[in-house]
Amino acid sequence: MTTEAAMTISPKNRKPEVMRITEWSGNHHPENLQALQDKITETNTSTAIAIRALNFYYGTARALVDISLDIPKNEITAFIGPSGCGKSTLLRCINRLNDLIEGARVEGRIEVQGQDIYSPSVDVINLRKNIGMVFQKSNPFPKSIYENVAYGPRIAGVRKRTELNEIVERSLRSAALWDEVKDRLNASALGLSGGQQQRLCIARAIAVQPQIILMDEPCSALDPIATAKIEELMLELKKNYTIVIVTHNMQQAARVSEYTAFLWLGKLIEYDHTNKIFTNPAKKLTEDYITGRFG
Amino acid sequence: MLSNFKHSAPKGATTNKMQSFWKSGNAFIWLTGVAAVIGLLMIGGLIVLILRNGLGIFWPDRIEELTLKDGSKVLGEIWNREEIPQAAQPTSRVRMKIGNRDFYGLDFRWINEADIEARRYPDSVFVLERQAWGNFFGYAIALSQSGQTIAKGSRQIAAALPKHLAQAGRLLKQINHLEKKVIGDINYDIEQHRLAIKGLNLRTHDLDRSSQIQEIEMAIAALQDEYNRHEDHLEHLREQGNTYQLTIQTVDGQTKTISLLEIVRAFQPNQMSWRDRAGLYLSRTWEFLTSEPREANMEGGVFPAIFGTVMMVLLMSLAVVPFGVLTAIYMREYAKQGPLVRAVRIAVNNLAGVPSIVFGIFGLGFFIYTIGGTIDKLFYPEALPAPTYGTGGILWASLTLALLTVPVVIVTTEEGLAAVPRAMREASLALGATKFETIWRVLLPTASPAILTGLILAMARAAGEVAPLMITGVVKLAPSLPLDGHFPYLHLERKFMHLGFHIYDVGFQSPNVEASLPMVYATTLLLIVIVLTLNLSAILLRNQLRRRFSAGQL
Numbered sequence: 045m046t047t048e049a050a051m052t053i054s055p056k057n058r059k060p061e062v063m064r065i066t067e068w069s070g071n072h073h074p075e076n077l078q079a080l081q082d083k084i085t086e087t088n089t090s091t092a093i094a095i096r097a098l099n100f101y102y103g104t105a106r107a108l109v110d111i112s113l114d115i116p117k118n119e120i121t122a123f124i125g126p127s128g129c130g131k132s133t134l135l136r137c138i139n140r141l142n143d144l145i146e147g148a149r150v151e152g153r154i155e156v157q158g159q160d161i162y163s164p165s166v167d168v169i170n171l172r173k174n175i176g177m178v179f180q181k182s183n184p185f186p187k188s189i190y191e192n193v194a195y196g197p198r199i200a201g202v203r204k205r206t207e208l209n210e211i212v213e214r215s216l217r218s219a220a221l222w223d224e225v226k227d228r229l230n231a232s233a234l235g236l237s238g239g240q241q242q243r244l245c246i247a248r249a250i251a252v253q254p255q256i257i258l259m260d261e262p263c264s265a266l267d268p269i270a271t272a273k274i275e276e277l278m279l280e281l282k283k284n285y286t287i288v289i290v291t292h293n294m295q296q297a298a299r300v301s302e303y304t305a306f307l308w309l310g311k312l313i314e315y316d317h318t319n320k321i322f323t324n325p326a327k328k329l330t331e332d333y334i335t336g337r338f339g
Numbered sequence: 340m341l342s343n344f345k346h347s348a349p350k351g352a353t354t355n356k357m358q359s360f361w362k363s364g365n366a367f368i369w370l371t372g373v374a375a376v377i378g379l380l381m382i383g384g385l386i387v388l389i390l391r392n393g394l395g396i397f398w399p400d401r402i403e404e405l406t407l408k409d410g411s412k413v414l415g416e417i418w419n420r421e422e423i424p425q426a427a428q429p430t431s432r433v434r435m436k437i438g439n440r441d442f443y444g445l446d447f448r449w450i451n452e453a454d455i456e457a458r459r460y461p462d463s464v465f466v467l468e469r470q471a472w473g474n475f476f477g478y479a480i481a482l483s484q485s486g487q488t489i490a491k492g493s494r495q496i497a498a499a500l501p502k503h504l505a506q507a508g509r510l511l512k513q514i515n516h517l518e519k520k521v522i523g524d525i526n527y528d529i530e531q532h533r534l535a536i537k538g539l540n541l542r543t544h545d546l547d548r549s550s551q552i553q554e555i556e557m558a559i560a561a562l563q564d565e566y567n568r569h570e571d572h573l574e575h576l577r578e579q580g581n582t583y584q585l586t587i588q589t590v591d592g593q594t595k596t597i598s599l600l601e602i603v604r605a606f607q608p609n610q611m612s613w614r615d616r617a618g619l620y621l622s623r624t625w626e627f628l629t630s631e632p633r634e635a636n637m638e639g640g641v642f643p644a645i646f647g648t649v650m651m652v653l654l655m656s657l658a659v660v661p662f663g664v665l666t667a668i669y670m671r672e673y674a675k676q677g678p679l680v681r682a683v684r685i686a687v688n689n690l691a692g693v694p695s696i697v698f699g700i701f702g703l704g705f706f707i708y709t710i711g712g713t714i715d716k717l718f719y720p721e722a723l724p725a726p727t728y729g730t731g732g733i734l735w736a737s738l739t740l741a742l743l744t745v746p747v748v749i750v751t752t753e754e755g756l757a758a759v760p761r762a763m764r765e766a767s768l769a770l771g772a773t774k775f776e777t778i779w780r781v782l783l784p785t786a787s788p789a790i791l792t793g794l795i796l797a798m799a800r801a802a803g804e805v806a807p808l809m810i811t812g813v814v815k816l817a818p819s820l821p822l823d824g825h826f827p828y829l830h831l832e833r834k835f836m837h838l839g840f841h842i843y844d845v846g847f848q849s850p851n852v853e854a855s856l857p858m859v860y861a862t863t864l865l866l867i868v869i870v871l872t873l874n875l876s877a878i879l880l881r882n883q884l885r886r887r888f889s890a891g892q893l
Contacts, residue, residue, distance in 0.1 A: 141765060173771030183762035186785055186888040195780070196770040232887065245766070252770060 092286040098152035122301035176249030182241035184233035196252035219247035239270025393864030396857035397623035414590035438474040446854040463493035507599035538721035647835035654737035663748025691746040699807030702739030731812030734831035744797035755789020791881035805839035838866040
């Protein structure tokens with residue numbers, strides 16, 4: 045099993061800065077480690093999430109193999125790959141939602157803003173407040189539209205009605221849903237259409253003002269028009285948020301993302317600018333997948 | 340073409356048709372249909388039987404006078420008629436309710452139709468519903484005031500009686516108020532003071548307790564004076580009521596003079612129009628629902644039993660929902676799913692199959708003797724050896740029933756929690772909610788229809804349960820309701836009456852089972868109506884919640 049070196053994206057006009065490197069777990073060969081360190085040294089402050097030598101196990105089955113990659117700030121990064129390749133698992137490692145699965149085990153390191161999120165001192169609840177998530181199937185709570193958006197802020201301790209109203213309006217506006225629902229905020233969220241529900245879930249996620257938004261195939265259950273709306277919204281949101289999206293739809297990855305990671309059987313095969321992945325992939329496997337020869 | 344399909348079995352098979360008949364499943368469809376129809380018929384028959392017998396009993400029937408061949412006369416309501424089996428000539432007999440328990444000792448009499456000479460419906464017949472001795476069927480001879488006759492003959496009496504009966508009714512109300520409320524309150528206060536003295540003697544050792552005791556004794560003396568005054572007043576009222584007397588005569592000539600205070604209702608059924616009958620029907624039904632029983636529960640109303648039943652079911656609900664829901668949350672959300680939790684789950688399911696009387700015994704041993712006994716020792720030592728909580732009461736009965744029904748609530752709540760989509764939990768957790776917040780704000784509201792389903796099943800079972808109540812606090816006749824005007828208003832230690840037990844008591848334990856049968860039907864009907872009402876309200880609430888929290892996509 046070969047270790048993939050961390051593939052670091054260097055945005056233009058970067059200011060090289062030395063990033064502190066601490067010890068990681070994982071089984072690396074010294075030379076690979078060195079290469080990795082070199083790469084990371086080039087990393088600048090605009091890295092939002094740094095994944096290092098990540099292994100993930102469901103019981104004894106290894107779902108992710110030595111994944112290392114840097115996700116840049118305020119950009120959209122897409123994970124693509126065939127079903128079961130581990131892209132959703134990788135996404136769920138970032139907000140530690142995999143903790144809930146019995147028998148799941150993580151090796152390696154994920155740094156969000158320089159802090160290892162798997163270190164024992166990390167407060168998972170706080171972490172999740174900083175990392176919003178949108179799921180494959182829209183999953184609004186069986187509450188009113190207003191209560192859905194206000195759920196996160198309420199949990200976070202916002203009690204004042206005026207403040208809540210403001211947050212709800214701002215979040216719904218950001219999710220481009222306000223004009224459609226402003227007259228029926230107290231109606232059940234379950235009465236919205238699929239696309240509206242998904243945008244409501246996005247509004248709910250950004251109501252707690254996270255830094256990062258994880259999207260797990262957010263458009264797979266939507267029609268093309270609703271999909272277009274969500275994509276438009278994502279491009280708008282990336283000004284303020286770092287977005288990581290898992291998608292089955294390669295056109296979608298090509299349309300919205302700046303960077304694309306291709307995973308296959310739990311391994312990171314290639315990670316680069318989306319343009320490069322789709323026009324001139326470095327690996328044969330990537331090319332085969334992109335051109336539809338398998339997957 | 341089609342026939343080819345029909346007979347696709349291999350040629351030469353002799354049982355071909357038979358086989359295909361069985362395979363087609365037509366016989367099975369019939370079997371399932373018949374099973375369903377039999378079930379429906381039994382339920383329908385039960386409802387019709389109870390409705391017919393339960394609704395009819397308050398309707399005033401006409402009174403028939405039979406002249407027998409031996410010259411004697413019989414007066415009463417005809418109840419039923421049956422063929423005499425194996426008689427030489429086809430003939431039948433009728434069963435008459437003859438009432439007048441004080442004259443005849445029996446309520447019913449069988450008469451062979453062959454012995455009847457003549458039948459008629461005399462207009463002047465009076466029916467008197469009385470406080471004691473049951474109904475009187477007969478004639479009114481005279482109405483007197485302090486020995487002076489003021490009305491004679493049925494017409495005059497019928498004209499004068501309503502006014503005087505209304506007056507007697509008002510007096511009776513006053514008397515009842517004095518007896519039950521005023522004197523009852525004084526007795527209650529005196530008892531409290533006595534207990535206070537006992538308590539002082541038990542607890543205090545210093546000398547000034549004697550002055551305190553003296554104070555209380557003075558209060559008791561004052562109360563005793565008041566009691567005597569009310570007693571005198573009561574005596575006076577009774578005398579006033581007894582000035583009016585009615586002389587009545589049975590059909591065979593026996594006479595008796597009774598006070599108007601003894602008469603609950605007087606009417607002449609053979610003269611009544613439909614409207615009068617309907618009015619009487621409603622007034623009797625109202626009496627049944629709102630007043631207390633008399634004549635060893637065989638007559639009067641069942642209000643204390645209605646109150647006891649509803650209150651017990653509500654108390655049980657208050658206990659069973661939190662207990663069951665908390666248990667279910669632990670088992671489904673917090674406990675590590677493994678052999679132990681599975682074993683507990685099986686045990687809980689089996690608990691639902693334990694005979695209810697076993698729960699009754701457990702309630703007696705655990706709640707009443709252990710917990711109740713301890714409460715008495717700690718908080719009510721002055722009343723001992725007479726127990727306060729250490730004896731059956733509505734609280735212990737409700738808790739016993741809560742134990743009996745908690746498995747249902749646990750099972751349905753667990754199913755409800757399990758049915759909440761995983762995506763909903765993850766959505767909440769991904770927003771930074773803790774597990775507790777997720778349970779409290781998302782899972783419980785979403786599972787609330789399932790919780791209410793559990794409560795409905797629990798209430799249905801609890802309202803119909805009698806056996807465990809008989810050893811945990813139900814009585815034939817409770818002196819006071821568990822809710823009244825005395826501080827602290829809610830008396831959970833009190834014994835109570837229950838419709839289910841009432842049915843058993845009236846139907847099997849009363850001095851005259853035959854005569855009280857209509858009461859049994861009416862009470863049964865009422866119990867069913869109450870259970871249905873409780874369930875229906877819970878179902879409506881659940882449907883409303885379901886609309887709000889339906890987890891499915893619209």
